[in-house]
Amino acid sequence: xxxxxxxxxxxxxxxxxxxxxxxxxxxxxxxxxxxxxxxxxxxxxxxxxxxxxxxxxxxxxxxxxxxxxxxxxxxxxxxxxxxxxxxxxxxxxxxxxxxxxxxxxxxxxxxxxxxxxxxxxxxxxxxxxxxxxxxxxxxxxxxxxxxxxxxxxxxxxxxxxxxxxxxxxxxxxxxxxxxxxxxxxxxxxxxxxxxxxxxxxxxxxxxxxxxxxxxxxxxxxxxxxxxxxxxxxxxxxxxxxxxxxxxxxxxxxxxxxxxxxxxxxxxxxxxxxxxxxxxxxxxxxxxxxxxxxxxxxxxxxxxxxxxxxxxxxxxxxxxxxxxxxxxxxxxxxxxxxxxxxxxxxxxxxxxxxxxxxxxxxxxxxxxxxxxxxxxxxxxxxxxxxxxxxxxxxxxxxxxxxxxxxxxxxxxxxxxxxxxxxxxxxxxxxxxxxxxxxxxxxxxxxxxxxxxxxxxxxxxxxxxxxxxxxxxxxxxxxxxxxxxxxxxxxxxxxxxxxxxxxxxxxxxxxxxxxxxxxxxxxxxxxxxxxxxxxxxxxxxxxxxxxxxxxxxxxxxxxxxxxxxxxxxxxxxxxxxxxxxxxxxxxxxxxxxxxxxxxxxxxxxxxxxxxxxxxxxxxxxxxxxxxxxxxxxxxxxxxxxxxxxxxxxxxxxxxxxxxxxxxxxxxxxxxxxxxxxxxxxxxxxxxxxxxxxxxxxxxxxxxxxxxxxxxxxxxxxxxxxxxxxxxxxxxxx
Numbered sequence: 001x002x003x004x005x006x007x008x009x010x011x012x013x014x015x016x017x018x019x020x021x022x023x024x025x026x027x028x029x030x031x032x033x034x035x036x037x038x039x040x041x042x043x044x045x046x047x048x049x050x051x052x053x054x055x056x057x058x059x060x061x062x063x064x065x066x067x068x069x070x071x072x073x074x075x076x077x078x079x080x081x082x083x084x085x086x087x088x089x090x091x092x093x094x095x096x097x098x099x100x101x102x103x104x105x106x107x108x109x110x111x112x113x114x115x116x117x118x119x120x121x122x123x124x125x126x127x128x129x130x131x132x133x134x135x136x137x138x139x140x141x142x143x144x145x146x147x148x149x150x151x152x153x154x155x156x157x158x159x160x161x162x163x164x165x166x167x168x169x170x171x172x173x174x175x176x177x178x179x180x181x182x183x184x185x186x187x188x189x190x191x192x193x194x195x196x197x198x199x200x201x202x203x204x205x206x207x208x209x210x211x212x213x214x215x216x217x218x219x220x221x222x223x224x225x226x227x228x229x230x231x232x233x234x235x236x237x238x239x240x241x242x243x244x245x246x247x248x249x250x251x252x253x254x255x256x257x258x259x260x261x262x263x264x265x266x267x268x269x270x271x272x273x274x275x276x277x278x279x280x281x282x283x284x285x286x287x288x289x290x291x292x293x294x295x296x297x298x299x300x301x302x303x304x305x306x307x308x309x310x311x312x313x314x315x316x317x318x319x320x321x322x323x324x325x326x327x328x329x330x331x332x333x334x335x336x337x338x339x340x341x342x343x344x345x346x347x348x349x350x351x352x353x354x355x356x357x358x359x360x361x362x363x364x365x366x367x368x369x370x371x372x373x374x375x376x377x378x379x380x381x382x383x384x385x386x387x388x389x390x391x392x393x394x395x396x397x398x399x400x401x402x403x404x405x406x407x408x409x410x411x412x413x414x415x416x417x418x419x420x421x422x423x424x425x426x427x428x429x430x431x432x433x434x435x436x437x438x439x440x441x442x443x444x445x446x447x448x449x450x451x452x453x454x455x456x457x458x459x460x461x462x463x464x465x466x467x468x469x470x471x472x473x474x475x476x477x478x479x480x481x482x483x484x485x486x487x488x489x490x491x492x493x494x495x496x497x498x499x500x501x502x503x504x505x506x507x508x509x510x511x512x513x514x515x516x517x518x519x520x521x522x523x524x525x526x527x528x529x530x531x532x533x534x535x536x537x538x539x540x541x542x543x544x545x546x547x548x549x550x551x552x553x554x555x556x557x558x559x560x561x562x563x564x565x566x567x568x569x570x571x572x573x574x575x576x577x578x579x580x581x582x583x584x585x586x587x588x589x590x591x592x593x594x595x596x597x598x599x600x601x602x603x604x605x606x607x608x609x610x611x612x613x614x615x616x617x618x619x620x621x622x623x624x625x626x627x628x629x630x631x632x633x634x635x636x637x638x639x640x641x642x643x644x645x646x647x648x649x650x651x652x653x654x655x656x657x658x659x660x661x662x663x664x665x666x667x668x669x670x671x672x673x674x675x676x677x678x679x680x681x682x683x684x685x686x687x688x689x690x691x692x693x694x695x696x697x698x699x700x701x702x703x704x705x706x707x708x709x710x711x712x713x714x715x716x717x718x719x720x721x722x723x724x725x726x727x728x729x730x731x
Contacts, residue, residue, distance in 0.1 A: 128383030270313025509661025562594030
């Protein structure tokens with residue numbers, strides 16, 4: 001290449017020489033020089049045939065799918081007949097717009113490579129039932145194909161069948177030694193999701209310090225392990241050490257390009273900017289982004305000489321001053337009687353999602369026209385379990401927008417806005433872009449985020465779009481109590497948003513208000529309380545006679561997700577100890593689903609709870625509470641648990657651990673358990689409580705809980721937050 005450049009032989013005048021160079025470099029394994037030669041040929045519009053396809057695939061890997069699409073369509077058209085070109089174009093469109101990718105397939109595309117790409121396209125569109133069906137057919141044809149096995153595992157992950165996913169990755173680890181590091185990484189990540197932290201730590205140790213010399217661990221794997229373990233400082237130190245002049249040559253340009261992408265995706269933009277000063281080769285898009293970022297972020301050459309100092313510059317924190325300026329200067333561009341945009345992540349089978357639907361119902365009941373309400377969801381895919389309450393919401397007649405189906409571009413944005421968005425962490429950017437586009441299109445007078453993820457995106461979109469009123473409602477305790485990886489990022493954004501005059505933040509309990517105010521270091525009274533509500537028609541009085549009368553046992557139900565935070569093992573061991581004490585006959589039942597189902601089924605035998613029914617997700621009050629006397633809840637963290645309100649509304653007595661807003665939600669005569677109670681202590685307390693329980697109190701409790709959590713109160717409190725009075729409701 002040096003000779004071609006020195007002799008001033010251009011690709012315009014002599015493309016053949018550059019093509020020979022590119023092919024020779026590919027044969028010799030010099031992918032870096034081959035890519036540079038292909039880039040020169042592409043700019044000269046002389047990159048053709050298999051070289052164009054090879055380069056397009058490389059562009060996709062480097063995050064430049066748009067450039068790959070332009071190259072391929074220029075050479076092969078919108079629907080290539082060349083099989084390799086078609087595959088490359090599908091890969092590019094999966095990244096850019098998977099709906100276009102799906103349109104490229106023909107009914108006859110049954111060749112394995114194209115079939116696997118169809119699976120990938122369906123996965124990108126969240127059409128996971130179709131993807132699963134297709135991959136099962138491929139597994140029958142190619143049972144040992146690693147590509148099929150990995151896709152099976154990834155689909156199980158997406159559908160939250162984490163135990164099955166671990167099984168698939170374990171098989172890959174055993175049967176395909178060359179992929180053991182990837183498989184072990186996936187197992188570790190799934191164990192962390194399960195909150196099986198000891199197992200995850202053991203897997204992490206195996207990855208970081210392999211037992212044999214044959215199990216070498218590359219730099220990318222080490223970084224991913226540390227990121228999973230939330231060890232951001234260790235990630236920083238590892239990358240800085242690897243970029244040292246004596247070490248950097250040990251890693252390929254592709255590795256450094258992937259590291260750059262990982263840093264930008266995770267918000268480590270200062271460290272990414274420092275790497276661009278170290279003579280390492282990255283794709284043009286990353287370098288251009290970092291060059292644009294320097295004036296926006298106030299990065300100086302002095303900052304970038306010190307990698308430790310540069311590493312402290314992270315997104316979105318460093319962007320907050322610019323966003324704060326937007327909050328002060330943005331014009332309000334909506335009418336006071338405009339639309340109300342309600343934002344939630346999903347409509348999964350959860351208490352917060354049930355309350356979200358009830359919020360919409362209460363606003364309509366207060367007189368709001370359905371045409372004024374827009375509900376935006378990050379996902380409502382049934383295959384992911386995200387559509388549980390969709391029919392109930394559709395029946396209310398409001399507009400529902402699936403943000404995943406929206407164009408991810410935000411029109412009419414000034415350049416500074418676009419640069420800000422490009423510098424945000426990938427997950428936040430993916431949420432914000434379509435929501436911001438919707439805000440700019442609809443110009444609502446109110447945007448209301450429900451739960452942390454939705455509130456963060458709604459708050460930022462509202463600030464950038466100039467929405468007059470922005471409501472952020474927390475439905476639990478603050479994120480760090482729930483071990484959320486994004487907790488610290490959320491903290492900075494929340495603090496910035498709460499300074500804006502257009503923003504009001506709320507939580508669903510006094511305990512939640514205090515918790516968030518302390519976490520955010522905000523003055524008392526900054527947050528409001530927006531209580532939960534109960535649909536009394538959906539949860540009527542079901543239990544009217546004392547429990548345990550005659551020979552009938554006391555029927556104890558647990559209603560919770562089968563996950564670590566809900567502590568299902570503690571629940572089961574407590575019930576087993578209560579039964580073993582012998583004073584009270586017990587009939588147990590669990591309503592719920594989740595990743596711990598197989599562990600619960602195994603524990604039933606160990607504890608002798610052979611009659612324990614695990615009923616899965618149930619919807620109606622009768623199915624959940626109709627054959628129960630007592631609700632037992634032993635969660636580690638809660639906000640205001642809907643099940644506590646619902647059970648009391650149906651006439652059940654409740655025993656629950658003293659977390660979050662539980663104490664506020666319990667009426668007199670119910671039992672508060674210590675959060676750190678062991679099974680024996682909890683069983684003793686429950687036994688004494690049941691023995692002395694005044695069942696006549698439950699009728700008064702039903703009336704009290706219905707009054708406190710009345711739906712009309714939810715509507716009134718919400719309209720006050722919106723600054724809409726009842727005269728405006730009917731506009």
